[in-house]
Amino acid sequence: MITINNITKKYGSTQVLNIEELEIPRGQSFGLVGNNGAGKTTLFNLLLDLIRPTSGKINNHDVQVNTSEDWKNFTGSFIDESFLIGYLTPQEYFEFIGDLRGMNKEDIKTFLNQFEEFFNGEILGKKKYLRDLSKGNQKKAGIVAAMMGNPQVVILDEPFANLDPTTQIRLKNIIKKLTEDRDITVLVSSHDLSHVTEVCERIVVLDKGDVVKDIETSPETLQELESYFSA
Amino acid sequence: MIIRFLKLEWKEFFRSASFGKSLALKIIMAFFAIYLLVSFLSIGVFAYPFLKKQFPETDPFVLVNQFLIFLIIVDLIFRYLMQKIPVMSIKPMLILPIKKSKLVNYVLTKSIFSFFNVSSLVLYVPFAVVLIANGYNVAGVLGWTFFIFMLALCLNFINFLINKNNVAFGILLVVLAALWFSFKYQLFDVTSVFGNIFYAIYETPVLAVVGMVLAGVLYYMNFRELSKIIYLDKAVQTEEKEVKTSDLSFVNKLGDVAPFIKNDMRLIWRNKRTKTVFLMSFVFLLFGLMFFTMETYKDSEVMQLYACIFMTGGFALNYGQFIPAWDSEHYRMFMSQNFSYRKFLESKWYLMTVMTTVLFVLCTPYIYFGIQKYLLIVAGFFFNLGFTPLIMLFMGAFNKKRIDLSASGFGNTQGTSAAQFIVIIPVMIMPIIVYAIINKVFGFNAAVIAIAVIGVISFLLKKPIMNFIEGMYQKKKYATIHGFKQKD
Numbered sequence: 118m119i120t121i122n123n124i125t126k127k128y129g130s131t132q133v134l135n136i137e138e139l140e141i142p143r144g145q146s147f148g149l150v151g152n153n154g155a156g157k158t159t160l161f162n163l164l165l166d167l168i169r170p171t172s173g174k175i176n177n178h179d180v181q182v183n184t185s186e187d188w189k190n191f192t193g194s195f196i197d198e199s200f201l202i203g204y205l206t207p208q209e210y211f212e213f214i215g216d217l218r219g220m221n222k223e224d225i226k227t228f229l230n231q232f233e234e235f236f237n238g239e240i241l242g243k244k245k246y247l248r249d250l251s252k253g254n255q256k257k258a259g260i261v262a263a264m265m266g267n268p269q270v271v272i273l274d275e276p277f278a279n280l281d282p283t284t285q286i287r288l289k290n291i292i293k294k295l296t297e298d299r300d301i302t303v304l305v306s307s308h309d310l311s312h313v314t315e316v317c318e319r320i321v322v323l324d325k326g327d328v329v330k331d332i333e334t335s336p337e338t339l340q341e342l343e344s345y346f347s348a
Numbered sequence: 349m350i351i352r353f354l355k356l357e358w359k360e361f362f363r364s365a366s367f368g369k370s371l372a373l374k375i376i377m378a379f380f381a382i383y384l385l386v387s388f389l390s391i392g393v394f395a396y397p398f399l400k401k402q403f404p405e406t407d408p409f410v411l412v413n414q415f416l417i418f419l420i421i422v423d424l425i426f427r428y429l430m431q432k433i434p435v436m437s438i439k440p441m442l443i444l445p446i447k448k449s450k451l452v453n454y455v456l457t458k459s460i461f462s463f464f465n466v467s468s469l470v471l472y473v474p475f476a477v478v479l480i481a482n483g484y485n486v487a488g489v490l491g492w493t494f495f496i497f498m499l500a501l502c503l504n505f506i507n508f509l510i511n512k513n514n515v516a517f518g519i520l521l522v523v524l525a526a527l528w529f530s531f532k533y534q535l536f537d538v539t540s541v542f543g544n545i546f547y548a549i550y551e552t553p554v555l556a557v558v559g560m561v562l563a564g565v566l567y568y569m570n571f572r573e574l575s576k577i578i579y580l581d582k583a584v585q586t587e588e589k590e591v592k593t594s595d596l597s598f599v600n601k602l603g604d605v606a607p608f609i610k611n612d613m614r615l616i617w618r619n620k621r622t623k624t625v626f627l628m629s630f631v632f633l634l635f636g637l638m639f640f641t642m643e644t645y646k647d648s649e650v651m652q653l654y655a656c657i658f659m660t661g662g663f664a665l666n667y668g669q670f671i672p673a674w675d676s677e678h679y680r681m682f683m684s685q686n687f688s689y690r691k692f693l694e695s696k697w698y699l700m701t702v703m704t705t706v707l708f709v710l711c712t713p714y715i716y717f718g719i720q721k722y723l724l725i726v727a728g729f730f731f732n733l734g735f736t737p738l739i740m741l742f743m744g745a746f747n748k749k750r751i752d753l754s755a756s757g758f759g760n761t762q763g764t765s766a767a768q769f770i771v772i773i774p775v776m777i778m779p780i781i782v783y784a785i786i787n788k789v790f791g792f793n794a795a796v797i798a799i800a801v802i803g804v805i806s807f808l809l810k811k812p813i814m815n816f817i818e819g820m821y822q823k824k825k826y827a828t829i830h831g832f833k834q835k836d
Contacts, residue, residue: 165683167680167684167826168829189686190683192684196680199680199681199682199833200681201678201681203753203754204614205611244593250417254718
């Protein structure tokens with residue numbers, strides 16, 4: 118469970134995020150939407166303790182993220198390509214992350230085997246550095262790395278962007294499968310309303326740092342969101 | 349149209365990443381550029397009187413002509429290593445309504461104004477002025493200078509035709525070696541053959557036109573070659589090399605820090621700038637040859653100590669000063685992974701101490717220069733083993749400037765801030781002062797021991813010092829993340 122209490126983030130006098138109270142129960146698939154500058158990435162950065170909140174606190178499974186680092190053991194994330202190490206091959210990168218997450222060579226191999234279809238033969242054994250892969254393939258590697266080491270919380274910022282249609286569909290299935298057992302919490306942000314409504318059971322809309330909508334997904338959600346954003 | 353291109357060029361220069369640097373750095377860079385130009389200029393001005401004094405029996409101009417061929421080949425080698433055809437800059441223009449021939453002409457014309465060509469002008473024009481002042485035939489000298497400059501342009505275009513072809517480079521080296529050997533062992537009279545050719549230009553200045561024709565032909569060849577390949581999948585494309593992976597599993601014995609060390613080894617080997625740093629640390633080994641033999645430094649033990657610190661510490665100093673900025677591109681990912689700062693810092697520490705030890709072992713032949721010199725090296729080694737890595741890690745906590753690993757290696761100052769200058773005080777100036785004082789009061793042996801002891805004490809205190817450093821990094825975490833995100 119993730120609880121957000123009175124979190125604000127200000128740069129100078131501009132407030133970019135202001136969330137009074139938000140609770141994400143364990144096992145929920147949580148979607149975050151909003152226009153550019155709404156504060157989606159800021160929220161994720163705060164969750165990962167990459168920036169300091171101006172006020173308030175965030176607890177990730179009872180660990181306050183900016184006072185203890187224990188949350189790192191059970192949280193996997195992929196924000197953007199700066200989460201990749203450009204001069205490694207994907208294989209080496211997975212081994213590195215796997216090492217950090219306490220997996221041995223065999224674990225890593227079995228883990229990666231599950232994603233053979235998702236990789237579509239474009240990631241492993243290609244003799245290329247991550248920095249030389251296309252944006253979409255970089256993203257695939259980053260997303261899979263975020264799921265290494267049995268995390269309890271997976272945070273993905275705009276995972277659908279830059280992916281080809283086939284991979285988008287495969288990613289949706291992967292996310293759905295992750296939350297199937299209601300054990301792993303998945304946080305996803307996206308500009309694509311149809312994807313996010315399809316995989317997330319709950320959708321929060323941010324606008325200029327404020328929560329303006331908090332919806333439990335139903336067949337009407339997509340339409341509701343579309344009319345909100347076209348207004 | 350050309351004006352518009354030039355405007356773009358102007359903006360590219362003044363808005364480039366390297367220009368947005370701090371004022372201090374700009375001034376240093378400017379000094380360096382001025383230094384180079386002044387050096388060329390003074391060689392141009394003083395070559396004539398110098399040669400006249402050294403070799404009074406030969407005409408200096410003839411002498412210069414005789415050795416010009418070596419200069420030309422060396423110039424070409426330098427160009428091969430450092431000059432690249434600026435073709436990438438036209439990528440955004442390929443889809444605009446501009447004729448391809450115009451783009452190619454632009455790229456080639458632009459290359460004429462490269463540093464290499466300008467510096468040859470700065471070198472030869474003053475030389476020519478001195479010649480005229482010394483009563484040489486004006487028309488002859490002008491023709492000769494023109495010819496030499498055309499030759500520089502020829503080199504410019506030949507280099508593009510060679511275009512990083514290793515075989516051509518090999519041939520160049522062989523030609524240079526062959527010429528040098530035949531000169532050295534008088535196999536055939538290299539100097540007078542080529543000397544006569546260049547002198548003939550002076551005697552019949554009209555012949556200088558040959559140079560222009562040659563440059564024109566080469567320009568045309570480049571033009572044809574380039575026109576054929578300005579496509580995204582040909583010339584206008586960033587290189588992608590096939591990856592060679594090596595098995596680094598032997599590092600696994602180091603336990604916890606192994607993944608980071610493996611990572612660092614790959615970091616160093618797979619990026620130009622870090623690779624340069626790594627290879628340069630072996631070049632620093634040669635400092636000893638210079639400082640132990642040259643008249644100026646032979647008796648100055650302080651200067652020799654300075655050299656010794658550099659010899660074993662070359663890697664720790666040059667790699668260490670940019671920790672943790674080497675990892676700036678993916679620093680945010682590191683900060684969201686479950687590892688302690690300690691392991692990250694520890695891996696860097698291992699790397700620096702291991703390299704220092706390797707460099708120290710490579711210094712063994714310096715025993716040849718006597719036990720006293722070798723003791724200086726040993727003292728420098730202990731200092732670099734214990735003290736340098738820790739101070740580097742400590743200063744690293746203040747590094748907040750991003751380094752783009754894909755950028756080039758030579759002369760790249762990205763990531764430089766005040767920290768890199770301040771660190772000179774503890775690692776370079778402090779030991780020299782300590783040495784000088786103790787040497788004066790207690791003598792050589794005590795001074796050498798004192799330097800080594802600084803290292804040994806730091807080594808023994810590693811644990812508490814590392815605890816302190818770790819705390820510093822943690823405290824500065826957000827600022828560092830923020831700083832590393834800023835692309836300049």
